[in-house]
Amino acid sequence: MRIEHLFGTVVPMLATEVEARQVVARLAEAIDALDRLDLDAVDPATASTVLVELSTQSDRLRGEIARVAAVVADSEAWRASGAASMAAFFSNATGVAWGQARATVELGEVMAQHEAIDRAVRSGDLSPAAALQLAVAVDDVGFDAVEGELVDELAGLTPTKAAQAVKTWRAVANPVDDAARRTTANAARCLSFRPAGDGMTQVDGMLPNRIAQSLRRTLSHLAEQQRTDNSGRSATQRRVDALGDLCAAYERGEVTGGRNLPRVIATMTIADLEQRSGVATGTFGETLTSDEVDEICCDAVIHRYVADQTGATINFGRGRRTISPQQYLALVARDGGCRHPGCDRPPEWCEGHHINEFAARGGLTDLDELVLLCHHHHHDIHDRSWRLTGTAQHLCFIGPDGRRLPSSLDTVHQQVA
Secondary structure, eight states: OOEEEETTEEEOOOOSHHHHHHHHHHHHHHHHHHHTSOGGGSOHHHHHHHHHHHHHHHHHHHHHHHHHHHHHHHHTGGGGGTOSSHHHHHHHHHOOOHHHHHHHHHHHHHHHHOHHHHHHHHHTSSOHHHHHHHHTTTTSTTHHHHHHHHHHHHTTOOHHHHHHHHHHHHHHHOHHHHHHHHHHHHTTOEEEEEEOSSSOEEEEEEOOHHHHHHHHHHHHHHHHHTTTSOOOOOHHHHHHHHHHHHHHHHHTTOOSOOOOOOEEEEOOOHHHHHHTOSOEEOTTSOEEOHHHHHHHHTTSEEEEOOBOTTSOBOOOOOOOSSOOHHHHHHHHHHHOSOOSTTOOOOGGGEEEEESSHHHHTTSOOOGGGEEEEEHHHHHHHHTTSSEEEEOSSEEEEEOTTSOEEEEEHHHHHHHHO
C-alpha cells in the first residue's frame, strides 16, 4: 500500500507499523501547524485561497482514509472487535456516523476496483462525494468502457450535478435497465402521516419524479410570493404554509382542477427525435424517461427550442422591454438556472435580466441581451456591486474588486450534459 504526495514527498511502501505511524505523525504535525496559524492576520483573499486548497487536500485525505478502510475491510481484521460489519467497526472506533463510515468503506472498495476513479480521487480531481455518485453505476453494462470519460465529466462537479450526470448516462446507455429500475422504484411510492404528539405531524413519502416536480414547482411558486412579507419565516416554513394555503383553498372549493398546464420545452436534434434517445430533465433536475415525457405531453403546452450547433439560441427578434413568457421559457432552456458561476439556483428561483442598460430603457429585447439570474445575484447587479459585460453566449461577471468571473454557454452546457 502507498500513500503518495503527502506534504510534497512520495512515501514508499508501508511495510511496517513504524512507517505507517510516521506518516500519521507527520499529518498530525501539519494539522498542528495550521492550528497555530493566526487566521485573524491573514487577509481575506489569501484566506479564501487557503480555504479552497485545504478543502481539496481534505478530499484527498478522505480518499486515503477510504483506501486504508478498504485494506482493513479486505483483511477482515475488524472482526476481532466483535462488530457486525466494517462500517460498524469504523463508526464505533472513530465516533463518525454509521452512514459516513459506510460511505468511506464503499468509496475505498470502488477505488480499489476502478483505476480511473482511484487516480482522480487521489489527485484531487474528483471529490469523494462525486465518486460515490459514480459508484452506483460501476456494475452497469458498458461502464468499464467509458469509466475514464465519465470521471473526466464529473471532475469539479457538485454531488448534485454529479448525480444528475450519472443518472443521465445510465438512462441513455441502458434504457431497458433504467426502465426496470424505475418500475421497481415506482412500486415503492408511498405517502404517510405520523402524529408526533406535540401538535405536529411527521410526513414521510417517496414520490415519482413527475409528481414531485409538480409539487415542488407549485409550493416554490406560492412560497416565493410570500417571501417579502417580513415574517422571518424560512424557505422551508414558507413551503409548509403554502401547502396549507393550497389545501385550504381546495376545501373551500376554490381549487377544482386548474388548467395551468405543464410546459414542455423540447430541445433535441433530428437524430434524437428519430431514435427517441436522450432523457428529459425537470425544473429541479429530475430525470424523466421518454415514456414519462409522453404522459406529461398528453396534456401540456409544448414548446420547441431551436439552437445552432454551438448551443446559441436562434434570435427571437426585437420585443418589448418586459420579457415575454416565450422568451422566459427560452431562457430556461438555454441557461438552465442562474448564470452566475458557482450558483446552483434552479430556474424557478430565477428572473430574467437585461445585460445592457440600453435594453432596459426600451432598446432591443433580443434573447442575446437576456440572462437568468437568481434573486440574490440579480440584486447584486442592480445595486451596482457587480457588473455584467459581454453577451449571453460569453458573459462576464465583474465584482466590486474588479475580479472577473466568465460564464460561457459552453461551460453551462457541459455542466448539465
